Amino acid sequence: MPSIHWNQVHSNPLASLKILCLATLQSIPVLLQGLFVPCRLRPLGFRNALARVWLGNIFSIQGTILYSPAQDHCEQKIEGSDFEAYIIPSTNTAELQEADAIVIFAHGGGMIFGHPLQYTKTYRRWTAYAQKLGKRLVFVSVRYPLSATRKWPAQRDSMLATYLWVLQNGVSPNRVVFAGDSAGGNLATLTMLNLRDTSSSVNLPRPASAVLLSPWFDMTCAQTLSSKNVRNDMLFHFDATVSFLNDTLRPNNLPFDTPEISSLLADSVAGLPPHLVVYSSTEILASDSKRWCDRCRAANIEVTEVALEGEMHTFAVGWPICSSPVQVKCDKLICDYIIDHYTISLFQN
Template identity: 30%
Template structure:
C-alpha cells in the first residue's frame, strides 16, 4: 500500500528566509550597487496597509510621511531604515513602517539618508540630524518625537542621539530599535556562536559592509560609527528587539548591558527562533505582528498616543 505523502509545507520562518535568499542568490561580484538596491526595493517594496504616503524634503533629505488615519499632528516617529548603509530605502521598508504607524496610531517620517560607498560616514548621520532639526522647525517638540530604526537604521538612531548629547541638544522621548547593528568591529561572541544558525549574515559580510561605510581610514570603534563604544548616560528609554538566530545578537545584548549600567531604561527582547529584522515579514510570521504590537505599546508609553487620540 502506498504511504501517504508527508506534509512538506515550509515553516513560516523558512518562507521568510527564502524571500531573502531569492534576492541574494542573484548577486555576484559583477552586480552593481545600483542593481542591488533596485532588487531589494523590488523584493520588499510596497504595502497594502491603509496609510497615506506623502513625499517631503526634510532639511534637504528626501523623505516620506506615512500617515495612519486620525494620527495626532503634534506627535511623530522618525524612522531610519536598515540595509548595512549600502542598500535599503523608504520603499523597501514602507510596509514595516506602515505597520508600526498603524499599530501605534502615530505618523512616521521615514528618510532616504545617503548611502555608501558614494557617501561614507558621516553623511548618513548628518542626514539623520538634518531630518530631526527639520521636525523641530515644523513645531514638533523633542518630547513628542521618538526615533525608530532597524539594523543600520538602529545604529543611526543611536548615533544621532549620541551626537545630540555631545552637543547638549534636546533628545527624543524614546527609541525603538530592531536588530540594531551597534559594533562595526564585530567583536561579539554571537558572530561565532550563531554562525550556523544565522541563514544570512556572517562576520565577513558584516566587516565588508563596515569597510564600505567607513572607507579605508575610518575607525570602527568611533562611538558615532559603532554606538556600542559610547557613553550612554542621558539617553532616553530604549526598546531593543533581536532574534536569537542572529550573528549580531550580541550587538543588542551588549548594548543593553552597557546602557543599563549607564542608568538608561532598557527593554531587551530576544525573540526565540527569529532572524535579522524579522519584523519585516508580517506576511509570514505571527511573531512579526506581536513584535510590532510591542513597539506600539512602547511608543504609546513614551509619546502618550492613546491619551492624545482620546482628547477632544
Template identity: 30%
Template sequence: MGMLTILSTLMGASFTTAARRLKHGPLRPGWSFKFEATVAFMRATNERVIHLDAATQRAEMEQMSMPSSALKRVRREPVDAGGVPAEWFIPREGASDNVVLYLHGGSYVFGSTRTHGDLIARIALGTGARVLGLNYRLAPEHPFPAPVEDTVAAYRWLLSTGVKPEQVAFCGDSAGGGLAIAALVSLRDAGVPLPAGAVLIAPWVDLECSGESVVAHERFDWGDKRMLLHWAKWYVGNADVRNPLISPWYADLRGLPPLFVHVGSAELQHDDGVRIIEKARTAGVRAHLEVWPEMVHNFQTFGEGFPEAVRGTAKLCEHLRSVLRQSAPGSAVA
C-alpha cells in the same frame, strides 16, 4: 534582478529547504517551512548580490519590495526634511500629533522607504502616529558621517516645524538602529533637546562584528560575518571603526532617553542588542531588552504573511506608544 531571477532563487531555496527538512527536520524547532524557506531565499539573495557594486545591489533590493494591505491604509507624502529626502506615512483614518522618525536598515549600503514601506506603514497604523521615513545618504558614495548628519538634520527640521521633542520617537532596524543611537549621542553632545526615546530592531552597534553571535548564529541567519564586514568597510571608509558615532558600542550613553531593543535569539546581531542594553543600563539609561525565541535578523520586516512578523511589529508599536505616552492605543496592526 528581474522577476525570473527572484522566482528562480525562491524555488531553489524552497527545494533546498524541503530536502533538508525531509532528511533532518526543521533547522530550528519552531520554524514553519514558509519561514525557513524565506530565510534560505534571503540568504541566497545576499550571497549573490554581495559580489555586485553598490548601485546594483540597491537596485536589486528595491525589486524585492512587495505590495501590502498596510500600504493601502496610509497616505504617503514625499518631503524635504532639512535637506534630506524623506517620506511621510500617515494613517488615512487620522493621526496623532506624535512623530516616529524611522531609519531603515541595509548595512548603510542599501534600503529605502520603498524596501521598508510595509513595516513603516504597519508602525504608522499600530501607533496612530505620523511616521517620517528617512532616505539618508548611503555608502560607499556617502560613507560616515553622512547618515549621522542626515538624521541629525532631519530631527532638527522636525523641531523647527513646531514638533516638540517629547512628541518624537526614533525607530530603526539593523544599521538604522545603530544610526539612531549614534544620532542621539550626536544630538546630546550638541545640546539639542532629545526625543522621547528610541525603539530599535536588532541595532548594529559594533561594526567590528566582535560579538560571539555573529559567528555562532551564521547557520541560522540570512547573512554572515563576511558580508557584514564587507559592507562595514564601505561605510567606515578611512575613519576609525571604533568611533562612537560609527559603532555606538564604544559611545558614552549617559543622558540618553529610554531605549527599547528587540533581537532574535538566533540572529547575528543578538549580542549587539544584549550588550548595548547592558551598557545603557550601566550608564543610567532606562533600557528594555526583548529577545524573541528562534527569530532571525529583522524578522519584523518579513511582512503580514508571517505571524511572527505581525506579533513582533505589534510589540514594537506597543513600546513606541509607551515612549510617546499615548493615552489611546493605535489602530490594529495590519
C-alpha cells in the same frame, strides 16, 4: 514588512532564476528535517527555516526584489538642502503637529543599500494599529545618503536635519521617537549620542524615546564574526561583507574600530532616552543587542529588552521574515511602547 517587487523579478531574469533554483534545492533538506528531526532539536521552526532559505537567497543575489520602493507608491516626499524623507501617511504640516507621536525611522541595509519606503506596509500597519487605539502615529522615513555615495557622517547629518525639520514644524521633542532596524538602529543611536554630546551648541533636545529592531551596534563585528547563529539567519554572507561595509562607510582617516560608526564602542551610553530593543536570541547580531542592553542597565538607562527565540534578523518588521502570529505580537509591542513612552514624556516635561 519588505514586499516582493515583481518588477524587479521580471527585470532581473537570470538572478531570479538562480534564486529559484538554489532556494528550491536548499528547501529539500529543510523539508526532510521537518519530517525527521524533532522540533526541540531545531533552532528554527519549519516555517522560519523554509523562509530563511528563500529570503537568504533573495537577499544575497538580488536584494532589490525585497528592499525597493513600490513603483506606484503615493507617499509624500519632503526635502531640504541637506535631507530627504517620506511621510507615512501623507500629511500637511498642521496635521503633523496634531499627531500623537512622530517616528523618525532609519532603514537597514548596512548603510550601503535599501530605501526609506522598503517598509511602507509596516508603517501603514503600525499607523492602523495606533488608530484603533485612538492615537495617530506619523512615520518620517529618512532617505539618508548611502555609504557608496557619501562617507560618514553624511548619514547622521541627514538624520539630524530631518529631526530639526520636524521640530521646526512645531512638533515637541516629547512626541518624537527615533527608530531603525539593523544598521538603521545603529544610525538612530549614533544620532542620539551626537545629540547628547553636542546639544549645548546646536540646541537640539533629545527625543522622547527610541525603538531599535535587531540593531547592528558594532560594525567591527568583534563578537559576531563566525557566529554559530549564521546557520539560523538569512544573512548568508555576513562574515564576508563586514570589512567591506565598514571600509565603505567610515572616512579613510578613522580606524576600523572607531566609535564614530559603532554605537557599542562609545565611551559612555549615559544620557540617552528610554528605548526598546527587540531582537532574536538566535540571530547573527544577537550579542550586539545583549551587550548594548547590559551597558545601558549598568549606566541606569531605561532600556526594555525583548529577545524572542527562533526568529531571524529584523523579524520585528513583520511577514515574510516572521510568521503572521509573531508579526501581530511585534506590532502590539512596538506600537504600545511608542504610545506609552510619548505619554510618559509629556507628563514628565
